[in-house]
Structures are given as structure tokens and as C-alpha cells.
Amino acid sequence: MNPSGFRTASRHLHRLCRAPATSRNASVRGYATTFNWEDPLVASELYTEEELAIQDTARQYCQERLLPRVLDAYRNENYDRQILTEMGELGLLGANIEGYGCAGASTVASGLITKEVERVDSGYRSGMSVQSSLAMTAIHDFGTQELKDRLLPELARGKLAGCFGLTEPNHGSDPGSMETVAREHPTKKGYYLLSGTKTWITNSPISDIMIVWAKLQTTGKIRGFVVERSQCPPGTLETPAIKNKTALRASITGMIQMDDCPVPAENMFPEVQGLAGPFTCLNSARLGIAFGAMGALEDCLDRARTYALERKQFKGNPLAKYQLIQKKLADAATDAAYGTLAATQVARLKDAGKCTPEMISMVKRQNCDRALANSRILQEVFGGNATSDEYHIARHVANLFVVQTYEGQSDIHTLILGRAITGVQAFV
Numbered sequence: 262m263n264p265s266g267f268r269t270a271s272r273h274l275h276r277l278c279r280a281p282a283t284s285r286n287a288s289v290r291g292y293a294t295t296f297n298w299e300d301p302l303v304a305s306e307l308y309t310e311e312e313l314a315i316q317d318t319a320r321q322y323c324q325e326r327l328l329p330r331v332l333d334a335y336r337n338e339n340y341d342r343q344i345l346t347e348m349g350e351l352g353l354l355g356a357n358i359e360g361y362g363c364a365g366a367s368t369v370a371s372g373l374i375t376k377e378v379e380r381v382d383s384g385y386r387s388g389m390s391v392q393s394s395l396a397m398t399a400i401h402d403f404g405t406q407e408l409k410d411r412l413l414p415e416l417a418r419g420k421l422a423g424c425f426g427l428t429e430p431n432h433g434s435d436p437g438s439m440e441t442v443a444r445e446h447p448t449k450k451g452y453y454l455l456s457g458t459k460t461w462i463t464n465s466p467i468s469d470i471m472i473v474w475a476k477l478q479t480t481g482k483i484r485g486f487v488v489e490r491s492q493c494p495p496g497t498l499e500t501p502a503i504k505n506k507t508a509l510r511a512s513i514t515g516m517i518q519m520d521d522c523p524v525p526a527e528n529m530f531p532e533v534q535g536l537a538g539p540f541t542c543l544n545s546a547r548l549g550i551a552f553g554a555m556g557a558l559e560d561c562l563d564r565a566r567t568y569a570l571e572r573k574q575f576k577g578n579p580l581a582k583y584q585l586i587q588k589k590l591a592d593a594a595t596d597a598a599y600g601t602l603a604a605t606q607v608a609r610l611k612d613a614g615k616c617t618p619e620m621i622s623m624v625k626r627q628n629c630d631r632a633l634a635n636s637r638i639l640q641e642v643f644g645g646n647a648t649s650d651e652y653h654i655a656r657h658v659a660n661l662f663v664v665q666t667y668e669g670q671s672d673i674h675t676l677i678l679g680r681a682i683t684g685v686q687a688f689v
């Protein structure tokens with residue numbers, strides 16, 4: 262601070278010292294009497310009434326309607342398509358989109374929805390994120406007005422299911438090397454033919470609408486296409502499910518196989534070229550994951566705490582009485598509270614137009630890392646009982662491992678941050 266700045270600050274402090282205590286709102290200096298382990302840093306103070314109401318609606322739905330289904334869904338890899346319709350009826354899909362039958366809520370409210378869904382299961386969150394942040398955001402941000410008017414209201418209500426095909430069998434972290442190609446139809450004017458294979462695509466087997474990223478044969482540039490299943494002639498589009506996953510089993514995942522699949526030229530996003538299109542959508546999904554992972558971690562903490570209070574070992578003492586157990590709970594509660602505050606801050610910055618992709622990389626990477634590390638440690642609290650899926654902990658751990666790896670690919674986010682900090686590109 263320069264000397265004149267110091268003098269101004271000093272005068273300001275002196276004025277404050279002379280002011281009567283009441284005008285300084287002395288009460289804010291006291292301590293609250295209660296500590297709420299479920300919201301230790303009182304993140305709820307940062308949310309508007311509307312955001313809290315949306316969170317309540319989402320929590321009630323998730324606990325009453327999703328939780329009872331999740332064990333069967335996970336055991337049998339059985340995703341109930343009806344879930345998208347139910348979410349649509351409640352306004353949970355594309356919640357931060359304005360118009361088109363969407364709620365037009367804040368990014369924070371959207372994040373709180375994903376947190377509540379992932380509190381039940383990361384697979385359910387994944388299915389919802391793909392519909393909202395990937396398929397709907399792509400059409401909203403890049404589609405023609407005709408595509409928006411026709412498809413967004415149906416996607417918002419869950420009448421149509423959507424997916425997002427970027428990853429290919431030979432190209433995951435490096436989608437710029439994709440092989441899927443779009444060439445002009447040799448005989449049918451105003452159509453492209455799409456050929457190639459996308460894999461690990463959430464919702465693809467049940468999707469009516471597929472956002473497919475492909476290289477235009479004439480320019481070599483990546484372009485986005487809306488592939489509508491109902492318009493594809495037999496034999497040009499297959500979307501087989503990928504079974505026997507070791508995690509995210511409550512979501513449905515598959516491939517998109519296209520063999521000269523005809524798509525009208527008006528279904529190509531007119532403006533966006535290159536990776537800016539898919540990365541815009543992925544950033545939106547990843548911010549949701551930063552919130553979602555905290556929901557899964559909070560559920561692990563809640564279940565481990567309950568177990569530790571009820572389970573008695575050594576002289577009839579509850580496990581919760583032992584300091585080694587308490588440390589596990591304290592670490593998890595701290596990381597969940599910090600992660601929620603950080604995600605909230607980035608979501609607020611996004612709505613204020615002040616968010617950068619690096620910030621999203623930071624919170625996605627950190628929150629997934631902390632959720633996975635803490636859930637693994639909390640799993641220990643259950644001893645051998647962790648093996649029973651009735652305790653839900655092993656499922657969260659398996660899910661969080663994949664959530665940390667896929668979509669955001671933690672290594673890649675570390676590289677993005679490293680590049681931003683050093684200015685040196687580490688990808689090549």
C-alpha cells in the first residue's frame with residue numbers, strides 16, 4: 262500500500278473505532294451457538310430462497326423416488342427411462358436454460374440439483390447431466406432457432422432423451438483426433454452422411470436425439486450434428502448398450518455406430534467449429550460434477566456417521582467414540598464443506614460472466630479427488646459390512662472412481678491447470 266493509501270485506511274479505522282458499537286452491528290462479532298455437521302460452513306446462507314426451494318424439491322424427489330430404485334438398478338444395470346420423464350415434470354432438466362419450458366434458474370440452483378441427484382447415485386446424475394448440460398446446452402448454445410423451438414421443450418419435459426457423442430474407441434482424452442466423418446451426400450442435396458463410431462456414450466441406447474461431433478470431410482474441421490433416431494433409415498444407425506460395467510451401473514451407456522447415416526444440413530450447428538463446441542458443453546457438465554461429487558461424499562459421511570454411532574465394539578462403545586473413527590468423519594466433513602463452497606463460488610462467477618474453464622477444471626478435479634479419497638476411507642468404517650450393498654458405500658466408492666476419471670479426466674485437468682499456471686503446453 263502506498264503511504265497515502267495507508268493514511269486513508271488508517272483514518273477510516275479510526276472513524277470506526279470512535280463510532281458507537283450499535284452502528285457497527287456488534288452482534289455479528291459473536292458466535293453462533295450451534296454447529297451443524299451437515300452444513301458446517303453454512304453454505305445455505307449463500308443461496309437465495311429460490312435456490313433453496315429448488316434444492317428441497319430435488320432432494321425430496323431423489324430421496325423418495327430415486328433412492329428406493331437404486332439398489333435394483335445398480336445390481337441389474339437397469340436404468341428406468343421413466344426417470345427422465347419424472348425429472349422433466351419437476352423442471353429439473355436444463356434447469357438453467359431460459360425459455361423453451363425450462364426453469365431459467367441460476368447455475369447454483371442447477372448445481373444443487375445435481376448434488377441432490379448424486380447424493381443418491383452418480384449414474385443417475387450422469388444420465389441427467391448428459392440430457393441437461395450436454396444435449397440441451399449444445400442445442401441451446403449452438404443450434405438453429407428451428408432446432409431449439411422443436412427439440413428443447415420436449416427434452417426439458419423428458420419426452421425426448423438425448424445424448425452426446427464425442428469419445429471414440431481410439432480417441433478419449435484427445436477428441437481432436439476423432440475419425441468420425443461427415444461428407445456431403447453424393448445424390449441428396451442438403452444432406453450429410455455421417456460415418457464412424459462413438460463409445461462410452463451415456464444414454465445412447467435410449468436416446469431419440471444424439472449430438473454427434475464429426476469432422477467435415479471438406480474442411481477437416483469438427484462440427485456438431487443433431488442426429489434424430491426417427492429420421493435414420495434402417496442399417497445406418499445402431500446404439501448397442503455396453504453391459505457389465507464395474508461402476509455407474511444405474512446409468513445406461515452405449516455406443517453410436519453410424520454407417521452413412523443421412524442427416525439434414527440444417528441439423529448441423531451453423532456457427533461453432535472445432536473443439537470449442539464440445540468443450541463448452543463439457544465445462545457446463547463438469548461444474549455440475551463438482552457439485553454432484555459433494556452430494557455423493559455427503560451421503561457417504563451421513564451413512565458412515567450413522568453406522569459409527571450404532572455399531573458397538575470394545576466394552577459396548579460406539580465406534581464413533583474412537584478418535585481414529587472421528588478423524589475420518591472430520592476429514593470428510595471438512596472436504597465436503599470446502600468443496601461445496603468452492604463449487605458455489607465458481608457457479609456464481611459463471612452467472613456473472615467471470616468464470617474461466619480453468620476454474621471449472623480446478624473445482625471438478627479437486628472435488629472429485631476429495632470425494633473419492635474420503636469415500637474410500639469412510640468405507641473402512643463399515644468393516645466387513647462395507648461388502649453389503651445395503652450400506653450404499655461400496656457403490657459410491659466405485660462410482661466416484663469413474664467420475665473422477667471419465668468426462669473430466671483428472672490428469673487432463675491437472676495439465677490444463679499446469680498450462681494456465683506456467684504458460685507451457687504439456688499435452689504434446
Ligand SMILES: Cc1cc2nc3c(=O)[nH]c(=O)nc-3n(C[C@H](O)[C@H](O)[C@H](O)COP(=O)(O)OP(=O)(O)OC[C@H]3O[C@@H](n4cnc5c(N)ncnc54)[C@H](O)[C@@H]3O)c2cc1C
Binds near residue numbers: 426433514667669
Ligand atoms: C460410464 C462412462 C460414461 C461416459 N459418457 C460419455 C458420454 O456421454 N459422451 C462422451 O463423449 N464420452 C463419454 N465417456 C467417455 C469419457 O469421456 C472418456 O472415458 C474420457 O474422455 C477418457 O478417455 P479414455 O477412457 O479413452 O481414456 P484415455 O484418453 O485413453 O486416457 C487413459 C488415461 O491416461 C490419461 N491421459 C491421457 N492423456 C494424457 C496426457 N497427455 N498426459 C497425462 N495423462 C494422460 C487419462 O487421464 C486417463 O487416466 C464416458 C465414459 C464412461 C466410463
